[in-house]
Amino acid sequence: MEQTAIFSDKGYDEFGKQFLDRGIKRIIVVCGSSFKKLSVGKYITDFFAANNIEIVFFSDYQPNPDYESVVKGVDVFRKNECDSILAVGGGSAMDVAKCIKLYATMPLGSDYINQKIEPNNIPFFAIPTTAGTGSEATRFAVIYYKGAKQSIADYSCIPQVILFDPSVLETLPDYQRKVTMLDAFCHAVESFWSVNSTDESKAYSKDAIRLILNNMGSYLKNEYDGNRNMLMAANIAGKAINITQTTAGHAMCYKLTSLYGIAHGHAAALCVSELWPYMIENTEKCIDSRGGKYLDSVFEEIAEAMGEKSPMDAAAKFKNIVESLGLKAPKIKSEGDFDVLKKSVNPTRLKNNPVFLDEDTIDMLYHKILK
Numbered sequence: 001m002e003q004t005a006i007f008s009d010k011g012y013d014e015f016g017k018q019f020l021d022r023g024i025k026r027i028i029v030v031c032g033s034s035f036k037k038l039s040v041g042k043y044i045t046d047f048f049a050a051n052n053i054e055i056v057f058f059s060d061y062q063p064n065p066d067y068e069s070v071v072k073g074v075d076v077f078r079k080n081e082c083d084s085i086l087a088v089g090g091g092s093a094m095d096v097a098k099c100i101k102l103y104a105t106m107p108l109g110s111d112y113i114n115q116k117i118e119p120n121n122i123p124f125f126a127i128p129t130t131a132g133t134g135s136e137a138t139r140f141a142v143i144y145y146k147g148a149k150q151s152i153a154d155y156s157c158i159p160q161v162i163l164f165d166p167s168v169l170e171t172l173p174d175y176q177r178k179v180t181m182l183d184a185f186c187h188a189v190e191s192f193w194s195v196n197s198t199d200e201s202k203a204y205s206k207d208a209i210r211l212i213l214n215n216m217g218s219y220l221k222n223e224y225d226g227n228r229n230m231l232m233a234a235n236i237a238g239k240a241i242n243i244t245q246t247t248a249g250h251a252m253c254y255k256l257t258s259l260y261g262i263a264h265g266h267a268a269a270l271c272v273s274e275l276w277p278y279m280i281e282n283t284e285k286c287i288d289s290r291g292g293k294y295l296d297s298v299f300e301e302i303a304e305a306m307g308e309k310s311p312m313d314a315a316a317k318f319k320n321i322v323e324s325l326g327l328k329a330p331k332i333k334s335e336g337d338f339d340v341l342k343k344s345v346n347p348t349r350l351k352n353n354p355v356f357l358d359e360d361t362i363d364m365l366y367h368k369i370l371k
């Protein structure tokens with residue numbers, strides 16, 4: 001699907017024009033409370049008012065949104081007869097907006113999650129406000145249904161128009177700034193070694209890794225160029241996982257987030273830090289049909305993209321970055337945690353991982369992560 005990407009470097013008018021071109025009359029804006037403080041938020045509010053486009057705000061959802069809040073959003077969309085959707089936010093706003101888009105045309109009041117998805121043409125716009133998830137580039141949405149994580153996937157939930165506005169990152173809290181960047185880094189690396197990788201996805205991964213490393217300093221100092229390039233890096237890493245999906249690092253990180261309340265990118269980075277060297281040393285357990293030698297060459301390529309001499313140096317560099325950002329492992333509450341953690345890992349996602357991981361290995365890795 002064609003996606004229009006617009007940069008705010010010359011202001012927001014080109015973005016505004018996209019709504020007029022599509023004849024938008026009433027739009028649901030899925031966003032957090034910070035929307036009105038953003039300069040693009042003020043622009044949109046004024047621009048829509050001047051052009052008789054009615055806004056229906058929807059903010060009634062939590063981080064890691066659940067199915068019930070999505071249903072509320074669908075009800076708001078339908079009741080107000082909205083004709084389009086704008087998501088402004090990080091992963092959660094994007095996930096909610098994607099599900100509203102997919103569910104809005106399903107039979108009213110049905111159990112949307114069990115219905116077959118029929119693609120629809122509801123115009124869908126997005127403004128990512130973190131440089132991390134890359135969700136604006138993927139066909140996936142994650143929501144929680146009866147307490148369990150559900151991945152919903154359809155190409156028609158990829159936004160048609162995206163605005164990249166570096167100024168939205170200026171007020172990002174420090175912890176969010178670090179962990180969202182690491183989420184993007186994990187996307188790029190996991191996609192690189194995924195069994196589903198293609199030449200195209202690997203080119204995206206390589207670009208994203210280089211952009212992240214070259215701009216990390218400036219981004220962490222909250223400079224305009226660093227913010228702009230990190231938004232791009234996260235988007236490119238999103239394009240990579242849109243092709244490959246993520247692997248064991250992500251499969252292992254979800255329960256860390258829910259058990260200990262650490263951010264998704266923080267948890268993913270802790271998992272990837274331990275998974276990476278283990279995989280380099282165990283390529284004989286390769287389950288990628290391209291073989292162990294191929295996998296060795298992938299680890300070499302990742303090292304090269306990171307400007308490192310060997311795969312182990314690259315893995316060590318990643319771990320150093322995580323440590324230098326002060327992102328520590330959470331404290332375990334009881335030994336029973338390890339059982340909960342190892343049982344939480346989604347076996348389907350492990351099939352994307354190029355090195356076979358049995359339960360004992362996963363248990364060993366969790367012990368290293370939480371040591």
Ligand SMILES: [Fe+2]
Nearest residue numbers: 133183264268
């Ligand atoms: Fe992620």
